[in-house]
Amino acid sequence: MFRNYLLVALRNLRSRKGYAFINIAGLAIGMASFFLISLFIQDELSYDQFHKNSDRIYRLALRGNTRNGSLNTAFSASAWAPELEADIPEIERAIRIKPPNQMWMVNYETKQFYEKGFIFADSTVFEVFDFNLVRGDPQQVLAVPFTVVVSENVAARYFPGEDPIGKTINLDSAYDFVITGVMEDYPEQSHLNADFLASMSTLRTPIYGPNFLEQPLRPQVYTYLLVSEGTDAALLQEKIADYFDRRLGPLLQGQGATMKPLLQPLTDIHLRSNLEAEIQANGSIATVMTLGAIALFILLIACINYMNLATARSAGRAREVGMRKVLGAERGQLIRQFMGESMVIAGVSVVFALLFLMAALPTFNVLIEKNLSLLSAGIFETIAVFVGVVLVCGLAAGSYPAFFLSAFQPATVLKGASSRGTGSNALRRGLVVFQFTTSIVLIAATVVVFKQLEYTRNKNLGFDRENILVVQLTDPNIRNDYQILRQRVEALPSVKAVSASQSGPGYLSQYQMVRRQAVAVEDQEYDLTFLSDFDFVETLGIKMVAGRSHSRDHPADSLGAFIISEKAVATLGFASAEDAINQNVVLSGGLVGPVIGVVEDFHSKSLHQRMEPTIITVIDQQAFFYMFIRTEANSTREAIADVGRIWNDMYPAYVYEYSFLDEDLQKMYAADVQLGRLFGGFALLTILIACLGLFGLASYTAEQRTKEIGVRKVMGASVVGLMMMLIRDFAVYIGIAFAIGAPLAYIGMHRWLDTFAYATSFGIGTLLLVGMLTLIISVATVSYQTFRAATANPVDSLRQE
Amino acid sequence: MIKLEKITKSYLHGFNRTFVLRNINLEISEGEFVSVMGPSGSGKSTLLHILGMLDEPSSGTYCFFDKPVQKISNRKRTDLHREYIGFVFQAYHLIDDLTVYENLETPLLYKKIKGSERKSMVAEMLDRFNMVAKRDLFPSQLSGGQQQLVGVARALIMQPKLILADEPTGNLHTSQGEVVMDWFRRLNKELGVTIIQVTHSEHWASYGDRIIELEDGRVSADNSATETVSTELSHTESS
């Protein structure tokens, strides 16, 4: 019996190639999209799961308030971990991690690399995290200062074919570390990546400042807690809060600040944590859910194609059903037959899906900046997903046609040679509307994301982002000669202005405690600060509102003279910009000086964030990390070459690297760009599948109405008139889909725009455009079939009867 | 074998009820060869469908081997099809995607007959109908007459006690029709299979030994008269 079904199914496919192609292509694309997204989601969900104790590890983060606003940081202070471990019994281990602020230069003999994974950690880190040692004893490797464990990858890079143990590497041309162990490369699916693991005790040497390990208040390390089995996290958080009150309460008194602990399960960090100072840009559970929904919808849309086409051409199968019933088939057997057919289609589709998947994976990886492979989830899991998708698609797509077709009464269908398969028209329309609703929502989402990205590119940031060349001063040797470099670059005809800073818009940000001298210490606030060279305001093109800018003509300017933004005027409590001029302010280090100028507010972070009160001050140190070079508008290329020549002359040992400020600023939107591309890609696939289905439906409609069209033509209908008649139906579907999809897109995308503090607006106009686009695409899809039907010679179609 | 009492069949057309069959009383015994005749739309096909249990009467009782059909469950009815009844249609109604061999095999599959037995049954049928050479052809590769022979063979393969044929020769040339009708006659005479056929033609009707005429849903004539037998015989001799 089964063979009989299979034969019918396969021959059906062979004899109706167009039908088979549409179904298989649609399903295969749908399945491939589903698999791609599944791989992505599986990868996102697997973050930090590989630790043996992953369910018992928490990160201690910090909530609270400062005078200047709320505090939500992944950092904690360095003094807490040892004290908590001693104080609270259910904390088995508390360890600290200190990732680098910037790339470190690491040297071994002639080998030199910039490393971003040079991390300091407590010696007990191996008891908490699964850093698996290949060489060395976990009890010993980080026991003393200036020891380091390197990953196998690092070992291979610095010491190919040699034994790394006992070798000495040099950090930042200043510090020597002895290698005491080698660890396996750390999985990518971690919120923390370490290539070097150096002993925390090293930091008693003030690499990161004095008393780095005994800070009770300054959040600058990450603390992880391994708790004992069965610990209630909420209760533990209470206990830590008590400890905070005891330990920090007295210190915070009079500072106008509060601090509360926030325990985050390790495995929640990647998708559910979005604090300040995250170790790396985390994923987002919202993106995972959105993509999951898209995956299901695309698969569903592909299944709908099958359902629609199978029922649309039911007329062709009705006779077979009737005859089989006459020959003694029970309804159940017929249902199984049609289910079997959809399974066959699903089975064939999955093979093509696999091919699509393999073809698309490299591009997809570029898009999502991951390194996924077909089997990244494990071979059995992968096979299980494939089989599962075939079964689910087969069932989902096949059930409706199976029940629909098997219900035909033989007396009805066998009576005449022709019978109409119209019973399901309402449902079929519903399904098509669903497909196009999804398409419209996805297209609209894509359009809005790209509109917002366009907005970020064109928004007036309060400074002139164009024609600024950025050169990073990565090494102390380079920084020491900055003033010479500056003078030489400034003299170039292609260069308009030069400045430098420890931080910069779109790069690192720094904060300082600031107050008016006139107010008490507890009224100080935490303001964004640019410790910069002269000409910072002029080089970036920030607009002055009052007072003057820093100038080399005023030698006192480098001893404490401040330019503040209009927002800082307000938060520091000055009556007006003019009023602030010449008033003294105090910075946390005790630096006191007058406000010499006020600038317009400018954006130094992404448009997701509000502008903050900002201070610009000139420092007289060789400690600038970013050099900003404003070029003459038409001499950018020349400037790049000129600066390069000077660089190579001054620093022959260092590679000349530069970037453009406007491009670097756009990198802050990498996640948004990725989302836009994903939306765009899958919107394209969705509409492709939906149009495949529409094309199929249009052919059947045209076929069914051949006779009607013939009669109408004989009676004098024009081709255009006939096409309008045929297209009208489909246009109505799109109209309904638009009516449902537009509000959904409107609400959904406004919620997304709410993640930006500064966002573009969109309204009915944009949505209408999307609707028109969809309409045009779908009309183009159906017009070939309708044109053929409308131009057919009526004599042919009428003679057939 | 078949007993119809006061059978009616009607359809609702808007608010009007149109009667297709009105008060049909009919008895057909095993071994009869009955031809049903009547103008188009007089209800012949409907009657045949009711007899074959593909359709249900609006009122009246239909007893098949003395059992009232209305009381038979769906599953039992399917079993009755498989056991007793074979159908032949004017439009052949072969399954397009199956070969001649597979078409013949299908009813056996539904009856869950084992592979080896199935093979021999199909082989025998192919042999009897002289179609061994065509076993792997698809219906579209056969002429109308050949297709109808497959249809007849398929109806016969289950060795039914009753064959219902709705204008089996309607689409065939005379010579092709004759082959089919000769088969019916042989089955009827040699194996005692009951045959009820619908036909428009006196010529084909004369193969049977009883003619029922329908007119506007009523039986207008029922001549099981033996006088037709002699003409029929003479006809056979002359052909």
Ligand SMILES: Nc1ncnc2c1ncn2[C@@H]1O[C@H](COP(=O)(O)OP(=O)(O)O)[C@@H](O)[C@H]1O
């Ligand atoms: N499903 C139905 N609904 C309404 N009327 C029907 C239906 N099936 C058949 N009829 C009507 O019943 C009448 C008899 O049909 P049928 O038995 O096929 O006639 P015959 O086979 O004698 O030509 C016809 O007038 C036809 O229109």
Ligand SMILES: [Mg+2]
């Ligand atoms: Mg008829």
